[in-house]
Amino acid sequence: MVGLHPVRELLRAGRPVRRVLVADTRDASPVLDEILALARRAGVHVDEVDRARVDERAEGLVHQGVLALAPAFAYASLDEVRRRAGDRPLLLVALDSVTDPHNLGSIARTADAVGAHGLLVPARRAASVTPTAEKAAAGALAHLPVVQVTNLVRTIRSLQGEGVWAVGLDGDAPTDIADSRLLADPVVLVVGAEGRGLSRLTAETCDELVRLPMHGAVGSLNASVAAGVALYEVLRQRS
Template sequence: MAAGRKRQGATRGTGGKVRRSLEGKGPTPPAEARHWYKDKARAERITREERGGASPRKAPVRARKSEDAPEYIGGRNPVVEALRAGVPASALYIAARIENDDRVRESIKIAADKGIALLEVDRGKLDRLTEGGVHQGVALQIPAYEYAHPIDLVRFAQEAAEVPLIVALDGVTDPRNLGAIARSAAAFGAHGLLVPGRRSAGVTAGAWKTSAGTLASLPVARGANLTQALQGYREDGLFVVGLDGESRTDIGDMTLAAEPLVVVVGSEGKGLSRLVREACDQVVRIPMGAAAESLNAGVAAGIALYEVSRLRRG
């Protein structure tokens, strides 16, 4: 051993701390697992936004309401009008300590007479049910409509021993038009309406009100694809006639009125879609003066159904 060198060894009284310190603390955790990460990321984001280098934050996507969920009408006038029109309802919600007027009293009376549940709730509950709309302390719950299958409409005509007459809607997105068409369909002996599953009006509170109660007896069927549903009707022996202002054949010259029939009504302005038009056996128009470019879908359906009824009688 060289002179002047001391023997090295463990330091007395360390208790093995030096040895444990050499063992390490495991793998380095990722940045997002460290306590300072969120604060740092937030600070960096704020800095970027202040400099204008960050893209604007996207608004949260609102979940699409299920078609099988009930609908709520809010407001004293809309509620009492819906009850007068016979719109089917499952519950009438009244805010606690509401100031009654004639509309509220009439709504409560109609609901009680029809066996509709009366529920007293706070205004916060009404705000949620009507999704922040103006409810004036009153809301009416309308259950989801139960649609028929397209083939059911043919069966209803057969059970009545009548020549089938069905009205199909192509691109009609206003529920009030659906309600108006339902009234015309019921008036002229149609056996039901057919609506596509997408991009079309459904049986909502607005449709019920406009139909003036006729939707309670006139079935509405829904098909996933309107073109396929029309092809299915053709295979079952029905003829398809479409309304289109660009046709050269007037509706009075229609040759298929007496046959089992589907009348297809297109949207105002756009008319029939290409695939639906190609699925028609005949396309006719309602003759109009030069001053009118197109008719409302509800008006066009009423005229067409009247003409079918007239031709069948003749």
């Protein structure tokens, strides 16, 4: 885990951290002060090291002079996500073969911001939670459960059997997202892959396909931007 905000959120969330490396040439900041205080409180050893060592460990990612050595990302189960939702209407985001870890991280960041209860990602042919995704999420992945599923369509159908609507984003859909009447209920918002959008089977499985209103010359949005716009429409309807 690299960067001031991701490392701080990892410690804030109480996730296991073996050690924190701080570059000897780093700039002072309130966030760094909080990281050091959180590490002390959690009994995590902090090493001040040569910046080149942090560069090497960061493997090209922008680290801002701070890096946390931690176990591999721990995926959650659907049961954990259900417990997190409690009595509130479930809100999940499912990524249908999104392959860019930057998009995964950005979507996770927005999902956490609007209070989503979890993220569903396929185990194959899709982005997983990597240091790049964690950096793009700016710490959100320390708080937002991510469920890695073997078969996304089967998982969506299982959720539908529990009374959860599946709403997919599709630029060619006949319904504007603002006109959907499903978003205030338990829902999984399904976001398609970069370029090709939802797969045919995923689209057919959804209870409703919705589009985002587009009035400019460019006909589509990046997957993470589209997910962000849609999630804030969900939040608007629920508020």
